[in-house]
Amino acid sequence: MQTEKLYDLDGYCRSFTAKVLSCEPLADAKKRKDGAAYGVVLDRTAFFPEGGGQTADTGNLGNACVLDVQEINGEIVHLVDVPLPAGEEMEAELNWEERFRKMQNHTGEHLISGIVHSQFGYDNVGFHLGTDGVTVDFSGVLTHAELEFVEYIANRVVGLNVPVTISYPSPEECSKMDYRSKLELTENIRIVTIEGWDVCACCAPHVSQTGAVGGIKILSAENWKGGVRIHMLCGLDARDDYQKRLEQTVRISNLLSCKQLEAADAVERVMKASQAEREETGKLRRALLDMKTAALxxxxxxxxxxxxxxxxxxxxxxxxxxxxxxxxxxxxxxxxxxxxxxxxxxxxxxxxxxxxxxxxxxxxxxxxxxxxxxxxxxxxxxxxxxxxxx
CATH class of the missing domain: 3.10.310.40 (Diaminopimelate Epimerase; Chain A, domain 1)
Known part of the structure; x- marks a missing residue:
């Protein structure tokens, strides 16, 4: 029996009831660092398994902790810490804060990738969404100014709050569609559409409207295999990152008695003064060394x-x-x-x-x-x- 994927059509499903189809001890339980000891298969699940560059959901299933979710030989296996009886109905609940942040980041990445593709013709050739944010690889080089432009447009689209929809077009319909995909897909193609901005094949949960992304920030970029790799954050993760950076800026500005937006200039002045002092100290030490040497x-x-x-x-x-x-x-x-x-x-x-x-x-x-x-x-x-x- 194939597990029903509740997350496919409803990314906002955070709690559900499911029947335990099987529960088996994990062969590698002693080697695992997360404490998972059993693999559980359910008749239906809202837990997204690791895949497509995104880490798995976590949460609770009955009295067990869901520590990881993997798709193994076509089955969605929930890796838990304690055994669960097969055949029984269980209440399940996702770690919603974690899931929602992933949805914000993933939809934000689609929006950035769609704009890069439409404006510059580059493909998304690599993607990873982990605990430290989002990494995206593009097939061509983008300048700092071009990335600022992409980020600006993406945040404007967030403000427009356009719909994000899920569909399963037929193979015939797909053949007539222009959509982004890293793989050659032929059946059960799940399409995520950001109305007017991106159409992409994707298996992961997304927010329902761009406004829920909450904001997009490209943190850095580096040349990568003939293209560019960017690091970005969206929504609550972007807000948390901003708060940490703001706290650092406040500390620096307080230490240097300057305005926050003048902190970099103040640091530069301190560094130049420090360098001048080091050079002067070096001259004095050389003179002292000469004196001490002569006195031997x-x-x-x-x-x-x-x-x-x-x-x-x-x-x-x-x-x-x-x-x-x-x-x-x-x-x-x-x-x-x-x-x-x-x-x-x-x-x-x-x-x-x-x-x-x-x-x-x-x-x-x-x-x-x-x-x-x-x-x-x-x-x-x-x-x-x-x-x-x-």
Missing amino acids: QETDGNLVIFEDLLDQNSLRSLVNAGTAMAGGVCAGFQGNDADGYRYIIGSRNVKLREWAKAFNGALNGRGGGSDDMIQGTVKADADAIRAYFA
Whole structure:
């Protein structure tokens, strides 16, 4: 017995009663991460199975949670967490918030694809609707301005609230129709029509009028296999995304004491000022490095340097210079007694890789390197470090 697909003609069916035709344990239950353990087939269902680039509906069936829905060997199988008795009638309810958001996004995608096809002649060659939004691939490249135009027209159509209808034309009728389809279909063709804007073969639930889409926003676009891939959101998902972006803009504008619509300019000014300060700091560090290098004195013993004003690369350069002047080792340290010190140690005469074992053991350190140079950290105070090298 084939399951009646309630979602085919009524995408707004959110609760229904159905008979359990079969309930079988899932062979891969232990491997699944969603907790599904049984596959249930019903005589009728409003749960849309995964397919056509769209994820499956979820919800409740009797006392079971519907965690996934798949079409397997022509059967719609509801993957649930607990077994259900075959032959019994069950009350079922979809996760309506989740389903409605998918309907908004899917109808919005049809509208965008229809406008792209009619205005630019490009085909929709890839589609995915998941928890992170909608991805659509088109067969040709669209500029930023062209995508803005498409988005503007799509939102105007949303405002017009035109009907979205479902039909099952005969093969003869289909042969005379101009409709979008990725596959060569010959029978049971389900056509979704956005009156005046798009005609497309599709198996998924849709809203009944474009006004229910609620708004369309193209978030980004990238070149993709000779065409373009866009990322978009519609309706409640678009609103949620806008809210998150607005909160970020408000935070930035508050931090920079600027108007929200001037936040980007304010950030740019801060970045330029920061870059100028980094360049000036770099000049000062180079000058300080030159001074510190010039102040080094040749010794037959060890050179020990504590220097927090230099960055790590500059400290390494200073240690390199000191290594040439020390008969023992040249050791550079940065940090403080409370948190410990980072070290860079070089030598021309001491095999440091082996030497580091005793050094780290004595000063509660960790690190290593080559025979010529080692680096790491120690948990000891400055007096203890100086005493070790005395």
